[in-house]
Amino acid sequence: MKSLAIAWIAAGILLGGIAAAIDASGVISLEVGYWSSVWVLAASMMGYRKMVQERLAAGTAAPTDERDVLDQLEDPYDLYGDDAPEQTTLEPASTEVEAVLKAEKKRRRSERQSAGALLRDSRAAVSIYRLGAYGMLVAGFFYLKAHALLEVTAYLVGLGVPVVVASATLMVRKGS
Numbered sequence: 001m002k003s004l005a006i007a008w009i010a011a012g013i014l015l016g017g018i019a020a021a022i023d024a025s026g027v028i029s030l031e032v033g034y035w036s037s038v039w040v041l042a043a044s045m046m047g048y049r050k051m052v053q054e055r056l057a058a059g060t061a062a063p064t065d066e067r068d069v070l071d072q073l074e075d076p077y078d079l080y081g082d083d084a085p086e087q088t089t090l091e092p093a094s095t096e097v098e099a100v101l102k103a104e105k106k107r108r109r110s111e112r113q114s115a116g117a118l119l120r121d122s123r124a125a126v127s128i129y130r131l132g133a134y135g136m137l138v139a140g141f142f143y144l145k146a147h148a149l150l151e152v153t154a155y156l157v158g159l160g161v162p163v164v165v166a167s168a169t170l171m172v173r174k175g176s
Contacts, residue, residue, distance in 0.1 A: 001045070007169040008038050008162060015161060019154065026154030029144055033158025036137035041162055043129035050127075 012034055019027045144150035 003173060004045075004166060004169050005042075007165050008042075011161060011165045012038070015158075023154075026151035028149050029151040030154040030158040032140040032144055033155040034161055035158075036133070036140045037159045037162040039133040039136055040130070041166055043127065043133040046129050047127035 012031070015034060016027060016031055019030045141150070141155070144155065
């Protein structure tokens with residue numbers, strides 16, 4: 001995280017200098033967008049890091065051999081997985097389809113999460129760090145808009161650069 005913070009600071013200074021040399025009117029929008037995005041990314045990383053550390057300490061981390069949550073949502077029956085059987089072109093009878101649908105609805109009702117599990121799984125998404133960072137992002141946007149300082153292109157560039165810097169920094173660190 002330390003190398004990422006150094007990269008963000010260096011990129012912010014460099015980006016501000018380049019923007020000031022090219023067009024001074026968009027520097028404020030660029031910097032507000034840039035630092036807002038940095039705070040959102042840093043807060044998200046801290047929230048997820050804390051959540052993972054707590055789960056590892058409690059021993060409730062998910063095993064790595066299971067399918068991840070996104071894969072389960074996109075393909076709940078593992079129809080497109082590596083071990084998926086070849087499909088036949090036979091059409092099932094309508095009574096079979098109705099029976100399967102009723103069984104599936106019953107299974108889904110029984111799999112609903114409890115309030116405690118839902119709260120535990122959403123802790124990183126609603127952490128105070130992230131809420132504060134998104135508040136800064138929204139407040140910065142409205143401040144720029146209210147004072148007629150908003151340059152949309154510069155603001156959007158400022159929002160996107162920290163993501164690129166974080167991705168490049170983490171890939172370089174992973175490679176070494």
